[in-house]
Every structure is written in structure tokens, then in C-alpha cells.
Amino acid sequence: MNLRNIGIVYRKELREALRDRRTLISSLLVPLLLFPLLTAGIGAAFSALIGKAKEEVPAVMILGGDDSPGILAELRGSGKIKIVPTTQNWKDAVINKEIRAAIEIPAGFQDDVAHEKSATLLIHNYEGDVKSSIATGNIQKGLEKYRDRIVHDNLAAKNLPETAFKPFEIKEHNVAPPEKVGGAAFGGVIGYMVILLCLTGSMYPAMDLTAGEKERGTMETILSSPIARVDLVFGKFFLVLTTALVTAALSVTSMGVSFAVLGHLHAFDTAGADAAQLQLHIGIYTVLSIFIMVLPVAVLFSAGVMTVSLFAKSYKEAQSYVSPLMFIVIIPAVAAMLPIDLTAKLALVPILNASLLCKELVTGTYHWNFIAIIFFSTCVYAAAALFLAVKMFQREDVLFRS
Amino acid sequence: MIETRGLTKTFKDKKRGEIRAVDNVSFVCKPGEIYGLLGANGAGKTTTLRLLATILEPTDGTAIVCGYDVVEAPEKVRANVGFLSTATALYPRLTSQEMVEYFGRLNGLDEATLKKRVDDIFTRLDMNSFRDRRCDKLSTGMKQKTSIARTLVHDPPVMIFDEPTLGLDIMTARTIVGFIRECRQRGKTVIFSTHVMSEVEKLCDIIGIIQSGKLLAEGSLAALRSRYSENDLEEIFVKVVAPHYAGQEAN
Ligand SMILES: Nc1ncnc2c1ncn2[C@@H]1O[C@H](COP(=O)(O)OP(=O)(O)OP(=O)(O)O)[C@@H](O)[C@H]1O
Numbered sequence: 001m002n003l004r005n006i007g008i009v010y011r012k013e014l015r016e017a018l019r020d021r022r023t024l025i026s027s028l029l030v031p032l033l034l035f036p037l038l039t040a041g042i043g044a045a046f047s048a049l050i051g052k053a054k055e056e057v058p059a060v061m062i063l064g065g066d067d068s069p070g071i072l073a074e075l076r077g078s079g080k081i082k083i084v085p086t087t088q089n090w091k092d093a094v095i096n097k098e099i100r101a102a103i104e105i106p107a108g109f110q111d112d113v114a115h116e117k118s119a120t121l122l123i124h125n126y127e128g129d130v131k132s133s134i135a136t137g138n139i140q141k142g143l144e145k146y147r148d149r150i151v152h153d154n155l156a157a158k159n160l161p162e163t164a165f166k167p168f169e170i171k172e173h174n175v176a177p178p179e180k181v182g183g184a185a186f187g188g189v190i191g192y193m194v195i196l197l198c199l200t201g202s203m204y205p206a207m208d209l210t211a212g213e214k215e216r217g218t219m220e221t222i223l224s225s226p227i228a229r230v231d232l233v234f235g236k237f238f239l240v241l242t243t244a245l246v247t248a249a250l251s252v253t254s255m256g257v258s259f260a261v262l263g264h265l266h267a268f269d270t271a272g273a274d275a276a277q278l279q280l281h282i283g284i285y286t287v288l289s290i291f292i293m294v295l296p297v298a299v300l301f302s303a304g305v306m307t308v309s310l311f312a313k314s315y316k317e318a319q320s321y322v323s324p325l326m327f328i329v330i331i332p333a334v335a336a337m338l339p340i341d342l343t344a345k346l347a348l349v350p351i352l353n354a355s356l357l358c359k360e361l362v363t364g365t366y367h368w369n370f371i372a373i374i375f376f377s378t379c380v381y382a383a384a385a386l387f388l389a390v391k392m393f394q395r396e397d398v399l400f401r402s
Numbered sequence: 403m404i405e406t407r408g409l410t411k412t413f414k415d416k417k418r419g420e421i422r423a424v425d426n427v428s429f430v431c432k433p434g435e436i437y438g439l440l441g442a443n444g445a446g447k448t449t450t451l452r453l454l455a456t457i458l459e460p461t462d463g464t465a466i467v468c469g470y471d472v473v474e475a476p477e478k479v480r481a482n483v484g485f486l487s488t489a490t491a492l493y494p495r496l497t498s499q500e501m502v503e504y505f506g507r508l509n510g511l512d513e514a515t516l517k518k519r520v521d522d523i524f525t526r527l528d529m530n531s532f533r534d535r536r537c538d539k540l541s542t543g544m545k546q547k548t549s550i551a552r553t554l555v556h557d558p559p560v561m562i563f564d565e566p567t568l569g570l571d572i573m574t575a576r577t578i579v580g581f582i583r584e585c586r587q588r589g590k591t592v593i594f595s596t597h598v599m600s601e602v603e604k605l606c607d608i609i610g611i612i613q614s615g616k617l618l619a620e621g622s623l624a625a626l627r628s629r630y631s632e633n634d635l636e637e638i639f640v641k642v643v644a645p646h647y648a649g650q651e652a653n
């Protein structure tokens with residue numbers, strides 16, 4: 001291996017890559033814009049939808065209740081719902097979303113309640129419809145308050161303390177550190193994203209530098225120079241690796257910034273809070289450790305995609321070989337989002353192991369034995385892929401396929 | 403200096419079975435001489451030249467180029483060879499000058515020598531007007547000149563050209579022919595392939611007629627004329643090749 005020659009090839013490939021619009025778009029522009037657009041788009045859509053739904057005072061019909069003036073007054077007095085005149089086809093009105101719900105008050109409701117007989121109020125709603133469920137929630141809250149008042153009065157009348165009805169309370173208290181709470185939600189996604197973007201970042205240049213070179217007829221030109229094929233492969237490989245890492249780095253940065261901005265804006269409360277928490281706790285060390293773990297994965301991808309696309313005679317043909325590879329990578333990466341815990345056996349499965357580890361790193365867990373297994377096993381796979389790429393470049397029937 | 407010894411290359415093809423693209427070819431090409439490889443389509447010209455440029459590895463036999471064996475020291479051979487073929491394209495996103503510089507660096511030239519060499523070649527081949535133009539924006543003639551500059555940048559003692567005038571207009575073709583002559587004057591060993599008879603008549607010191615991978619006849623134009631008692635090279639070529647050509651068709 002000759003470092004000078006590898007450097008010459010690398011610099012030339014870098015120069016060409018920077019002049020190639022397709023490379024610039026796929027490895028710089030897409031990762032930079034994807035996350036801001038995604039978060040802004042989804043955030044805006046969510047807040048628009050939910051905000052509007054919350055602002056709207058849902059229209060509700062009341063069925064029956066003529067003999068129960070107490071509850072009628074309670075419902076009418078609520079500012080959270082708007083009572084509209086009852087019509088015969090109230091069911092269609094719910095289905096057609098003219099009203100959000102209908103409350104059915106059984107005959108003799110007030111009497112039954114007064115005599116401490118059980119009674120049921122029925123809320124007819126449209127399951128799965130956000131606005132209908134908001135209306136149902138508003139009605140329930142109002143009615144629960146009304147019920148609590150009745151319980152309170154009944155207990156007072158019988159001279160019983162409040163605790164007779166509610167002998168104890170149940171409360172939750174979270175002891176997990178805050179980064180684990182945020183991380184559990186987003187850790188899987190981040191590992192998955194970094195790995196996937198590493199692949200997409202390496203794909204285009206890997207195909208361009210192998211099949212693309214054959215297609216443009218420059219393969220024979222470069223092979224006629226005195227450079228050793230090993231050096232040629234390494235020069236090209238380092239460029240592909242660079243693009244993969246740049247793509248991954250840009251997307252992580254852009255993802256972090258998007259979440260931070262989102263967290264500050266509090267565009268939608270729950271997700272916004274999670275994002276803010278996550279942003280606070282993914283420190284520079286976590287990001288660095290994710291990158292160190294992703295490095296051998298990126299090597300594996302870069303060498304793998306180069307090897308596969310070298311078989312192809314044209315860029316198009318290479319695409320048809322590489323696309324199935326995408327699925328092979330997506331499956332373990334997606335699997336890492338499921339609630340699976342890292343074990344010694346899983347630590348040997350390429351890609352899956354790295355995604356699972358990224359999930360753990362983001363939540364602040366460092367299992368050093370797994371980290372070592374994963375790092376070295378992935379290094380072994382990556383070295384094998386690189387070796388295969390070099391071997392492939394030495395095969396005449398691959399370089400001059402007819 | 404090029405010397406081939408029983409050079410053989412076979413390809414395995416699923417449909418056609420084993421193809422002997424180059425079959426036991428031996429010849430010598432000396433410095434200051436132009437060796438012309440004449441053959442029909444599929445005769446094995448490109449494969450022979452690729453073997454000499456170490457882009458392919460021989461199945462059997464070998465060749466010695468500038469004292470280096472193509473099998474044992476392919477990188478040394480390539481450092482001493484300028485190879486130009488119809489399949490050696492330019493990098494579209496590099497400028498003409500960057501293209502030549504890239505190959506200069508790959509050939510181990512230091513920056514000072516490289517600059518001098520590039521300036522010299524660009525002036526000699528009258529290429530200064532398009533030095534900074536990207537290769538994908540060059541005309542066919544400009545591209546060919548850039549390719550020649552690329553093969554010349556390390557000043558190799560051996561030049562290998564595979565159909566160097568293919569697809570060029572008469573004026574550009576003449577420039578190339580003039581350039582090949584100049585290489586001979588500078589004492590370089592030149593081998594080139596073609597199926598254009600007039601080029602061979604004008605340029606070659608030694609002519610090798612190849613068909614089905616076999617070197618069927620070899621000698622200077624005068625020697626071939628007297629051996630086959632024909633004046634016209636085309637007639638000589640047909641006489642030599644015809645019996646083998648029919649055989650190939652039957653294959
Ligand atoms: N990579 C390859 N795989 C299989 N067969 C090949 C390969 N390269 C060349 N051949 C075959 O070898 C024979 C010689 O081909 P070659 O390209 O050397 O001929 P040529 O004399 O250059 O022809 P042309 O004038 O058409 O350029 C042909 O039959 C060709 O089909």
C-alpha cells in the first residue's frame with residue numbers, strides 16, 4: 001500500500017464528487033434539510049390540527065333528561081360544550097360530524113341518583129375521531145365533577161368523612177434519570193437514522209466510483225496508470241467512507257438542532273417536552289460514542305456497496321443490485337426499535353448490534369463488554385468487506401464484464 | 403522495447419465457450435520503430451494491447467516491456483508505458499489540465515516536474531485554449547489531444563495505441579498520425595492497432611497481421627509485398643486472412 005497514491009486518488013475523487021450535483025444533493029442537502037422539514041412539517045401540522053380541535057367548542061346533543069333538571073343545568077352551564085337542539089336523526093349527525101357527541105340521559109335519572117340507585121349515562125361518540133374524543137373528554141370531566149359533588153354531599157349528609165369513599169390514593173413517581181426517559185423514546189430512532197443515513201450517504205458515491213466509472217469508460221484509463229489496484233480501491237473507499245460519515249454527521253446535527261428548536265417552541269406539548277429533554281441530555285460524549293460505534297458500520301457499508309456495485313456495468317444496473325441491500329439493512333435497523341435488549345449473541349449480528357447499542361448509548365447506558373464485542377465484530381465484518389472489494393478489483397471478469 | 407513470448411489469452415464465455423482471443427503470439431518491437439497490428443474486428447488486437455499494458459493478465463506466455471515482465475512486474479511496466487485506446491475515456495468532471503496532472507501524479511512526478519511537463523505538453527499539442535475546460539465539454543478532437551497528453555505526461559519509452567484515429571475527422575487524424583511519427587523520432591517504441599490500411603502503409607516499419615488471435619504474417623511493407631507478390635496492402639491482407647476468416651465464421 002502506498003499512502004501517497006491513495007491520497008492522490010482520494011483528492012481527485014473528492015474534487016469530482018464536489019463537482020457532482022447528484023452527490024452534493026444526496027449527501028449534503030438531503031440530510032441537512034430532511035429533519036428541519038420533517039419536524040417543522042409534522043410540528044406545524046400537529047399544532048394546527050390539535051390547536052384548532054381544542055379551540056373549537058364541540059356541539060353536543062342531549063337525548064332525554066326532561067325529568068332530570070339538575071344534570072341538564074350542569075351540562076348547559078359548562079363552557080366546554082355547546083348544547084344544540086336535539087333532532088330525530090342525532091346518530092347521523094354524529095356520523096356526519098355535524099355534532100361531536102350525544103349524551104343519553106335515562107328516564108328517572110335524577111330520582112335514581114337521589115335514591116342512591118345505580119344509573120348510567122351514555123355518551124354516543126365517533127371512535128377514533130380526534131374532535132369527537134375531545135368532546136367526550138370534556139363531557140366526562142364535567143360529569144365527573146358533578147358526580148364528585150353528589151358524593152361529597154351524600155357523605156356530608158351521612159356524617160361520613162371523605163376517606164370513607166377514598167381510603168387511599170395511588171400516585172406514580174419516576175426514578176429513572178431524565179435522559180433515560182427522553183432516550184427511551186428517541187434512542188431507537190436515532191441509532192436507526194444514523195445507520196440508515198450512513199448507508200444512503202455511501203450508496204451514491206460507491207456506485208458512481210465503480211459502476212459509474214465503468215459506464216463512463218474511465219476504468220481502463222485508470223487501470224493503465226502505474227497505481228496498484230489496492231491503492232486505487234483504498235482511495236475510492238476513503239471517499240465513499242467520508243461521504244457516509246459526513247451524511248451521518250450532518251443528519252445527526254440537523255436532527256439535534258431541529259429537536260432543540262422544536263423543544264423551545266413547544267409546538268406541541270408532550271412531544272415538544274420530550275424533544276427538549278432529549279436535546280438537553282444527548283451530550284457531546286454520547287454523540288462522539290455513537291460516531292465511534294458507527295465508524296465500523298460505515299466501513300462495512302462503504303466496502304459492501306462498492307463490492308456489489310462493481311459487478312454492474314452501469315449506474316442503473318448497480319442501483320438494481322444495491323436497492324435490495326437497503327432492505328437487508330432496514331430490517332435489523334428497524335428491529336432495533338422494538339423493545340429488544342442487547343445480549344451477547346445479538347452483539348454479533350451486524351447492523352442490529354450497532355443499532356441496539358446506539359439505543360443504549362443515547363439512554364446513558366454503557367455495557368463495556370458489549371461495546372467491545374460489537375466494535376470488534378463489526379471491525380472484522382468491515383475488514384472482510386474491504387478485503388472482498390480489493391479482491392473484486394483484481395478480477396478481470398468483474399472489471400471487464402461483457 | 404517490447405518482446406512477446408507465446409502470449410496467449412483465453413476468455414470463458416457462457417454462450418461461446420472458450421475464446422482464444424490471443425493465441426501464442428510472439429513478436430519484437432524495437433525502440434525507434436512503429437509496429438502496426440493489422441486485423442479485422444474481433445481479431446484480438448485490443449486484447450493483445452491490453453496484455454502489453456497489463457490491464458489483462460496473460461493466460462499463458464508473457465511479454466517483456468522495457469525489461470519488465472508483464473506478469474511479474476505489472477506496475478513497473480505501466481510506469482514505462484503510455485496506453486491509449488478507444489476505451490480509455492476522460493473523467494468528465496475534471497478539466498483537461500487536471501486530468502493530465504492526475505496521471506502525472508499517479509506516475510510519481512513531483513509538483514515542480516509536473517508543472518514543467520504539463521506546460522510543455524499543452525504548448526506542444528496546442529491545447530492551452532481549453533486547459534481549464536471540463537473534459538465533458540470538449541470536442542472529440544480536444545478529448546483525443548487530452549488523452550494523448552495524459553499518456554505522454556510521464557514521458558514513457560513505450561507507446562501503445564489501440565485504434566487511435568477511430569472516429570476522428572481527417573484533420574485531427576492527421577495530427578495524431580504526425581504525433582505517432584514524432585514518437586518514433588524521439589526514439590520511443592510504438593505499437594498501434596488499426597484496420598485502416600493507408601495508416602499502416604504510411605507509418606509502420608513492421609506490420610503484423612492478426613486473425614483469430616494468431617499472428618499470421620509479419621514483416622516490413624516491402625517484405626510482405628515481395629512475399630505475397632502483391633503491391634496493394636489490402637490485397638495482401640485478404641490473402642493472409644481469408645482462409646482463417648472463413649474458419650472463424652464457421653465457429
Ligand atoms: N472481456 C472479454 N470477455 C470475453 N470475451 C472477450 C472479452 N474481450 C474480448 N473478447 C473476445 O475476444 C476476441 C478478441 O477481441 P478484441 O477486442 O481483442 O478484438 P479486436 O481485434 O480489438 O476487434 P475490434 O476491431 O472490433 O476492436 C473477440 O471474439 C471478443 O469477443
Ligand SMILES: [Mg+2]
Pocket residue numbers: 447448449564
Ligand atoms: Mg479493438
